[in-house]
Amino acid sequence: MLAIVAEGFFSRLSFGLITFALPLYAREKFGLSLAEVGLLAAFNQIVAILLKPFMGALADRIGLKRGLNIAIGLRSVVTLVLAFAAVPAQIFVARGIHGTSISLRDPAVGALLAEHGGKKQVAQSFAWYQTAKTFAGNGSKTLSGILLGLTASNYTLVFLVAFALSLVPLFVVMLFVRETRAEQTVSAAEEAAPTPHQGISKQRIASFTSLGCLISGSAYMMNGLFPVFAVEYAGLTKTEAALIYGISPVMSLAGPGFGWLADNVSRKLVLSVRSVANILSSVVYLLVPSLGGVIVGRATDDLGKAAFKPAWGALLAQLSNLDKKRRGQLFGFISSGEDAGEALGPIVAGALATLGGFQLMLAVRIVIAAVTEVYTVLVTHSLESHGRTRTGRETYRVSIAVPVRVVLGLLVSFGAGWAVGQVQSDHSQASAKETTPAEPKPPEKATVRCSSDPTVAAIQKQLGEC
Structure with missing residues (x-):
């Protein structure tokens, strides 16, 4: 390993x-x-x-x-x-x-x-x-x-x-x-068929391939356009935009932690982090187009990427166990869907940004991520129930899990975006108060002794001169 x-x-x-x-x-x-x-x-x-x-x-x-x-x-x-x-x-x-x-x-x-x-x-x-x-x-x-x-x-x-x-x-x-399975081979006739056909249905392969395309596509919509978004929409300098890229290797350190969670707690839960991160980052980008907002949004995106690979790889390993002789072929099919999403994501994002600005692009990204989360629940559950009849309780769980996870993801996303916006607003107001000059006080008048002449002294007192 x-x-x-x-x-x-x-x-x-x-x-x-x-x-x-x-x-x-x-x-x-x-x-x-x-x-x-x-x-x-x-x-x-x-x-x-x-x-x-x-x-x-x-x-x-x-x-x-x-x-x-x-x-x-x-x-x-x-x-x-x-x-x-x-x-x-x-x-x-x-x-x-x-x-x-x-x-x-x-x-x-x-x-x-x-x-x-x-x-x-x-x-x-x-x-x-x-x-x-x-x-x-x-x-x-x-x-x-x-x-x-x-x-x-x-x-x-x-x-x-x-x-x-x-x-x-x-x-x-x-x-x-x-290699742990050198004794397993595939015949030339089986190799000629481009689709795995033993143990895994074509429909199941197509569903995982399309899911990989959706997840990668929504994730990579911001990939190519990020420098342009940071400079033109969020108003960052080119230096600030470049420095934000330093977040990626730091956030990738969370990958092994997500891997442990996927192995010991729930693969589906960790896989959902990717779609939730897409929604959350898009909301933050929309509500807080500033240096702080872009940093939070980028960190969230990178955190989602760190969570996606281990959970996704584990699910594909579980799927490939249904036909171990064709692991490579299965990974080839499904990873081609991921590559297609990575290629199409920036193209679609660029077209949407040209048509209606970054607001339209980010709004569509939120919708795609929400649809992807629904699809993730359905596809991953179909793998778990492979080869057995689904009980009524399981059917109820799936029907509840879909809307609950989407609604919670949207609530968390908008709540985090609002919180970041409030912090940014408070910080801006505090900075404005610090930079606003205090109003100058009027100069104090010098104290003058009243005249010894009673008439002149009375006039001075009335005028406030003594």
């Missing part, structure tokens, strides 16, 4: 360098437009979404460990292609290879985590893996900027450093990762 977490850490450490450097590389060396850079950034995900169901089946066929090794090897090839690219087409080819690598790697890693995590710690396994990736990704992006600054934008050197780092997870997997 430790070897798989180490693979995630070093893989993200390697490719975080590329994530930061590639857009600048494409602009400065090849002169790509912003639209072309955007297409380049999304190209690997497009390829991955299309290939994941089939590459997941391939991982089952050739073995999860071998599939993971091939995927890591392909990512090492990507760094070399980028380092020595001479024309724009070559960097698009590199992104296509990267997408192919993702389509094979993600199902293999998900299936390996499900196997090695065990029934009592599977959520914690996914949590530690995600936490390691988050820390490595943030650190490597910082390292990439430092390297570019120290080497006068020597992109070839940065990509070669990424290549060297990409070899570390390859050796880690080769030496330390073990």
Whole structure:
């Protein structure tokens, strides 16, 4: 298990360098437009979404460990292609290879985590893996900027450093990762069918795939637009907006804690944190468009992401236990839904913000998150009741759980938003009082002795001059 977490850490450490450097590389060396850079950034995900169901089946066929090794090897090839690219087409080819690598790697890693995590710690396994990736990704992006600054934008050197780092997870997997079910194989005829068909119905797979798409889509609606929202809507400076990103690695530390809760208390409860966090953050963004509000909203979003991965991974592990020979294929199908949500979320958010401003976009995000929470209750309960008849009491529990969880989520969200707004308002009023200058007091008149002449003294007293 430790070897798989180490693979995630070093893989993200390697490719975080590329994530930061590639857009600048494409602009400065090849002169790509912003639209072309955007297409380049999304190209690997497009390829991955299309290939994941089939590459997941391939991982089952050739073995999860071998599939993971091939995927890591392909990512090492990507760094070399980028380092020595001479024309724009070559960097698009590199992104296509990267997408192919993702389509094979993600199902293999998900299936390996499900196997090695065990029934009592599977959520914690996914949590530690995600936490390691988050820390490595943030650190490597910082390292990439430092390297570019120290080497006068020597992109070839940065990509070669990424290549060297990409070899570390390859050796880690080769030496330390073990498959626990090497005796299980899938026939060539079964591999040709792109949909798992034994033990898990197509309808159940479709429901989990669409649920992953909804959760990821609503979560990532703010992902690409966050800097624009912070500067243009909330009135933050660019420096303040950039510093808020430092919240993400701190909040990711909550991931193992959520993993423990998912393993020992309730997976459904932890999974619901993601949708509630989407609602809560959107309400705070709407009610308190200021530095304090944006910090609270961003922290809430990141907390929801930290809760989502362990609970979601544990549910998929439970689902894949119904057909262990096709774990990779199942993870390939469902993770392609998550990727589709990550890709569609920013696109939909941008269209809504253009049409009706950020208020419309955030309002729609609240609605999507509420619908997702309802769908989460229904889908997860269907997994728990698999293979047995639902009792009347269980039916009553589900019918009550749906509206209660949604209403409570909305009440908590608006209540927190109001509280943050009150604190911000009180702080602003206190600051205004401190900065308002006090009114100057009129100068005191000097005391004058009355004249010795009684007539003059009487006049002075009447005028208040003595």
